[in-house]
Amino acid sequence: MHRHRELCERAVDPLEIAAGLEAHGVTDRTAARFRHRDVFSLAEEMYARVPRDTDTPPERRPMPAASGPGGGWAVLALLPGALCAAAVAGVRLTHGQPRLAVAAAGALAVALGLRVALRRGPLRVPLGTTGRSGTWTCWLLAYALLGDGLVAAGLADGPEGPWPLATAPVLALALSCAPALWCAHLLSVRARRKLGASRGLADFADSMKPLLLGVFALYLCALVSLLALCGTVLDEPAVSVGAVALGALLLLARLLTVHGFPHAPAVVLCTSALTETCALTTVFASRLPGCSFLAAPVRTVTDAWGPGAVPALVCGTAALLLLVHTTRTLTRASAHARPPGAT
Secondary structure (H helix, E strand, O other): OOOOHHHHHHOOOHHHHHHHHHHOOOOHHHHHHOOOOOHHHHHHHHHHHOOOOOOOOOOOOOOOOOOOHHHOHHHHOOHHHHHHHHHHHHHHHOOOHHHHHHHHHHHHHHHHHHHHHHOOOOOOOOOOOOOOHHHHHHHHHHHHHHHHHHHHHHHOOOOOOOOOOOHHHHHHHHHOHHHHHHHHHHHHHHHHHHHHHOOOHHHHHHHHHHHHHHHHHHHHHHHHHHHHHHHHHHOOOOOOHHHHHHHHHHHHHHHHHHOOOOHHHHHHHHHHHHHHHHHHHHHHHOOOOOOHHHHHHHHHHHHHHOOOHHHHHHHHHHHHHHHHHHHHHOOOHHHHOOOOOOO
16 A cells, blocks of 8 residues: 555546555455455455545445547547549649649658548557658658659669559548548457456456457458558559558557657568668669669569569568567556546
8 A cells, every 4th residue: 555555546436446455466366465356346445545635435336437429539530531532633634743733742741641631530649659650651651652763763774754553552541540430449449448347357357469460350350351442543553461560560559659659660660661671772783883682682683573562571570579569568558547548
């Protein structure tokens, strides 16, 4: 009680104490030393023992509700996709110098729309969370738009004329902002329900793993469907494995950041962006006299699986690492003690 007095005094619910104890390394085995069957039971007694100004009963209160669809974020989630669709249409209908201006304006509008959409709702980053994930995210999206074409052109002694654009993956990723927000909302609501019904940390973790993987799979299904739709409409390759891997990577990184774990996503996103930059740089550096060996790794990969293999390998590996980290981190009670975005 003395060690965790500050936690107990500011807690508004025994569940918040249980999550805080878990974050400090207290387990069900530790609670057994104090003659309690689990951390939740220990937290209820600690909550009851702390003196308060008002006489509040120690029974469990319902967890605070997540921001529902009526809050406006569900409508704002459609904004990035709508702006990106308008930008793609403008790029395809213009040529020459106006096309460059439309592309630049469209990119700025999509970035602002994405910022507005993510400032509210279940993917809102808590105040005080710092990091440079946004810079690396922009680079990864830029590579999805230009990277494959530049790699292919660089290996073929190009490019000649306008840079080739892969608009379908970027449009699908922008449209997938809506299902990402809705999936995050579903995860948040169901996690707090399970937190209220659980009687132990291990019980909560076991119930969270299938929920987390199910929500992740649901988003991937939505992204694949959008990729197929955008590819058909824009007459481009239907489903890009690299775009699927990138979407998975960005969703997992955002979920971890929202729940208070920004370090690992920032490191993984930075490493992925730098790896893609290195691959692109070696392709064009190999055109210098005596430096043809620099493109050997990228050429080997692209000869076997095509230019899209580079982002697929980079983002796929990064997403897999983050998925393992996510299943170990977001299955803890302390990650869901408060609504996403709470301070």
